[in-house]
Amino acid sequence: MTVCEAPGKVYLFGEHAVVYGEPAVPAAIERRAAVTAEPRSDDHVRVEAEDLSLDGFTVEYSGGTSDRPDVDVPTPLVEAAMGYVDAAVEQARDAADAPDAGFDITVESDIPLGAGLGSSAAVVVAGIDAATRALGEPLDRRELADRAYRAEYEVQDGQASRADTFCSTMGGAVRVEGDDCEPIETPNLPFVVGFDGGAGDTGELVAGVGELREEYEFAADTVASIGDVVRTGEALLEDAVPEGESGGDAEPSPELLSELGELMDFNHGLLAALGVSARSLDAMVWAARDAGAHGAKLTGAGGGGCIVALDASDATETALSFTQGCEEAFRAELATEGVRVVEP
Ligand SMILES: Nc1ncnc2c1ncn2[C@@H]1O[C@H](COP(=O)(O)OP(=O)(O)OP(=O)(O)O)[C@@H](O)[C@H]1O
Ligand SMILES: C[C@@](O)(CCO)CC(=O)[O-]
Ligand SMILES: [Mg+2]
Structure with missing residues (x-):
């Protein structure tokens, strides 16, 4: 076994x-x-x-x-x-x-x-x-x-x-x-997750973005803009952890968190434009922002499911737990180890 x-x-x-x-x-x-x-x-x-x-x-x-x-x-x-x-x-x-x-x-x-x-x-x-x-x-x-x-x-x-x-x-x-x-x-980023208890169909959502991209040039541009957000974000991360050093336990600076958060907000807006957000996801994103999170966005395919926010304090998790439509809120620790054998 x-x-x-x-x-x-x-x-x-x-x-x-x-x-x-x-x-x-x-x-x-x-x-x-x-x-x-x-x-x-x-x-x-x-x-x-x-x-x-x-x-x-x-x-x-x-x-x-x-x-x-x-x-x-x-x-x-x-x-x-x-x-x-x-x-x-x-x-x-x-x-x-x-x-x-x-x-x-x-x-x-x-x-x-x-x-x-x-x-x-x-x-x-x-x-x-x-x-x-x-x-x-x-x-x-x-x-x-x-x-x-x-x-x-x-x-x-x-x-x-x-x-x-x-x-x-x-x-x-x-x-x-x-x-x-x-x-x-990456430094040890303070992820908070809000889960609406629902789900989205990854295949369908991916196909939907594909169709929009074919139909409208501005949808293709939106996809390309997400790429620009990512490139901007990864440059910030690179500067945060000098080459050759391990990020691991390093605490991120407040400036880094607010810059990453701003990009996450932007990324969420672009995903919403592509039709993959949902009322519950938007509600959780706004609850996190109102609670003082550095930024918040849906994560994964969307349509329902989870958002991720950056907040080292308990404020976002608490606010999410009182947000209508949020079924579960939890802090998500970075898993530094990938797949592992539990029993050989
Ligand atoms: N515990 C499980 N047992 C069996 N199958 C599972 C289990 N968890 C996930 N799966 C399989 O994965 C599918 C969900 O995958 P899907 O890609 O739609 O969502 P996700 O991977 O959770 O989210 P995302 O791809 O957006 O990050 C389930 O329908 C099932 O086929
Ligand atoms: C929506 C998507 O980008 C992420 C799903 O977690 C699909 C994929 O990358 O295969
Ligand atoms: Mg999946």
């Missing part, structure tokens, strides 16, 4: 635009998905995913969409829920050159689903890592991140960036631009 766990993430800047080749800076947070993989003697895959919003279910099948199990929930729901686990198993089989490998898979996660905190990437990264290790074919981190990206790319119909999966694999903050993925140093 092999257990691996991988972190979720928040976007400091750049979601959606990163799908079109602009840079993005996500940061891993201490909320993790743990995947257990136990090889079977047959080619079946049995998945227990108790945290799924279907109230938890267990299915068993031999792989491939033609051989779907009899379960008493609508098939599209199962397909949607199982897509990422399925894709992870396929990547592990391919990587280990074991096309008929069967597994008992268990997923346990404290990352809300579809809420912008990268639950899909964490499940895919931990899933591929656990399954390949269980087959005795562990992957190095770059290959793991690459295969996890390919899994997300498939499930999201060819519209995905490497950002979520690379960040979940490596931990810390990362910079992703197209195929170019690198860890970056």
Whole structure:
């Protein structure tokens, strides 16, 4: 039995635009998905995913969409829920050159689903890592991140960036631009997350931005402007942690926080223009700003789910917990360690 766990993430800047080749800076947070993989003697895959919003279910099948199990929930729901686990198993089989490998898979996660905190990437990264290790074919981190990206790319119909999966694999903050993925140093940023209890469909939201971009030149310009915000933000981060030094525990200066916050606010406005915010997300963003956060924006695909704000004090978390539409507010610590093995 092999257990691996991988972190979720928040976007400091750049979601959606990163799908079109602009840079993005996500940061891993201490909320993790743990995947257990136990090889079977047959080619079946049995998945227990108790945290799924279907109230938890267990299915068993031999792989491939033609051989779907009899379960008493609508098939599209199962397909949607199982897509990422399925894709992870396929990547592990391919990587280990074991096309008929069967597994008992268990997923346990404290990352809300579809809420912008990268639950899909964490499940895919931990899933591929656990399954390949269980087959005795562990992957190095770059290959793991690459295969996890390919899994997300498939499930999201060819519209995905490497950002979520690379960040979940490596931990810390990362910079992703197209195929170019690198860890970056950041000071210890005081992230506060507000969660509206809802979810957005990443594939649909990404497709929506894609259509706007095709239809209107100013939408394409908006995507490019997000890229400009990211470049401005990463220059600030570079200056905050001199090359060769580790950011880790370094406390950010008040000036850095207010400059980053201003860029986060700007980034949120551009995302809202692209149609991926929601009333609940806007309400939480404004509650955070009113409480004195340096800045606030939606994180991830949007449509519902989470916002991220910068505030070292308790004011934003407290204000969010009293904001109508906010179901949960919490401080998100930077996860400096990416995917890790819990049981070999
Ligand atoms: N605990 C879990 N067990 C099984 N599958 C999960 C679990 N958590 C997430 N998933 C899979 O990930 C899907 C959600 O991924 P999606 O990309 O829509 O949202 P997200 O990754 O949480 O947010 P974002 O991509 O915006 O950061 C779920 O529908 C499910 O397929
Ligand atoms: C919306 C998006 O940019 C981030 C989702 O967390 C999609 C992606 O990068 O694959
Ligand atoms: Mg996702």
